[in-house]
Amino acid sequence: MNTLDLRIANYRPELAAAFAELNFQWIEALFEVEDADRKVLLDPERHIVEPGGSILFALDADVVLGCVALKPVRVGVLELTKMAVREGQRGRGIGAVLMQAAIAEARRLGAAELVLDTHSSLQNAIALYRRFGFVQVAVGDSPYRRADVGMRLVLNAEAEAATRHHAAADTGVLAQRFAAFCDGDRGGNPAGVAIADALPDAGAMQWIAAQVGFSETAFAAPDDDGWRVRYFSPASEVAFCGHATIALGAALALRQGDGVFALRLNDARITVEGRRDAAGPAAALQSPPTRSEPAPPALLAQALALFGYRPDQLDPRLPPARVHAGVDHLLLALRTRAALAAMRYDLDAGREWMRQHGLTTVLLVHAESARRFHSRNPFASGGVYEDPATGAATAALAGYLHDRHWPHGGAIEVVQGEDMGMRSLLRAEIGPAPGGSIRVSGAVRVLRE
Secondary structure, eight states: OOGGGOEEEEOOGGGHHHHHHHHHHHHHHHSOOOHHHHHHHHOHIIIIITTTOEEEEEEETTEEEEEEEEEEEETTEEEEEEEEEOTTOTTSSHHHHHHHHHHHHHHHTTOSEEEEEEOTTOHHHHHHHHHTTOEEEOOOSOSOTTOOEEEEEESOHHHHHHHHHHHHHHHTOOOEEEEEEEBTTBOOEEEEEEEOSSOOOHHHHHHHHHHHOSSOEEEEEEETTEEEEEEEOSSSEESOOHHHHHHHHHHHHHHHOSEEEEEEOSSOEEEEEEEEETTEEEEEEEOOOEEEEEOOHHHHHHHHHHHTOOGGGBOTTSOOEEEEESSEEEEEEBSOHHHHHTOOOOHHHHHHHHHHHTOSEEEEEEESSSSEEEEEEEEGGGTEEEESOOHHHHHHHHHHHHHTTOOOTTEEEEEESGGGTOOEEEEEEOOSSTTOOOEEEEEEEEOOO
16 A cells, blocks of 8 residues: 555544544553543544544545544644554554644644644654654643653744734733743743733633743732732642742832732732842742641652652651642652752653642752752642742742751752753741741743743
């Protein structure tokens, strides 16, 4: 068979069985079939076609040799998904034919971009995506536990920009972009900040956060004598985000001048101080209350297994603990900097385990001295392998050190993101009251589009 003999056909009900068969076949061979797979494969009309998507089939005569779907994600964005080639027909260029057809169909449907989730073990597929112009991006809140690679293809840069600005015009909100806890003109954790006269509805904020594309975007509007603040990742609302709060403090200082700004979150009231220094903006937040408790033995054993650490690699001065400052983290202190640098884990397994135990991140730290720490923050619960700067986790660490009567001298410095090539600096000031708020501060860079 020559791939030039293939015929591309659109979805029709009699092809639904082949769509399910081909996809169940390859997923079962390599992974576990998940609920998100079953939902789409068992009712493709409801979940793909009716919302405005498309399913394409590669046919040789009347035999289905391959398929691919375009599933609507949001306005202007389609997910390329459920691409499969029949066993025994792979390596003949059918995948490339399907990719060409899918990209042409996406343009016909008016999409500005295509996105996809995949797994790092599928190197042939990733090579095919790259061949057609996809670039790797951070994994969002994927419905698939197996997803550890995100990819994106801009089909129409002008349409993509117009879509983003159209959304801003509809809501009266335009998001700014910052990197919080930067080290001079490098590093830091990117965050979006959107300040408006009134907060848009949750759906609009979710949509804007997805367009910004950073791990979190902070939305703020005047509220009595302070600001009402909500945080959204590209996929969901989150209760508190430290680095986005620092970015918000910088944005408020640039907008209104230096000051301390009261923030009303969904579940807490905090403050952020913003100032304009000669080197650039900076900010300091007062965290929600902190607490800590020893890590249960079973949770610790699972964590060690996930990261491949041995008990003798842990620092006995800082026993494993579940720590909190707005959200929960598991803290593991390591004896050596080398052990911290060697951090590895499986994103799929980490995501499932963190969500099962209600953990936002795992906080891995090494104490260089009593007042200087190096940290790494696996954020698998949010689909991110590692966060380069985490204010909430740093506040939780500081609260834990207070509980341990650690000789912190009233403040610690945390170096994070170094192993990612995104060196970030965070400072945490620790008050005398147990469980008290922690002041976390850092420098901020304005990111230009």
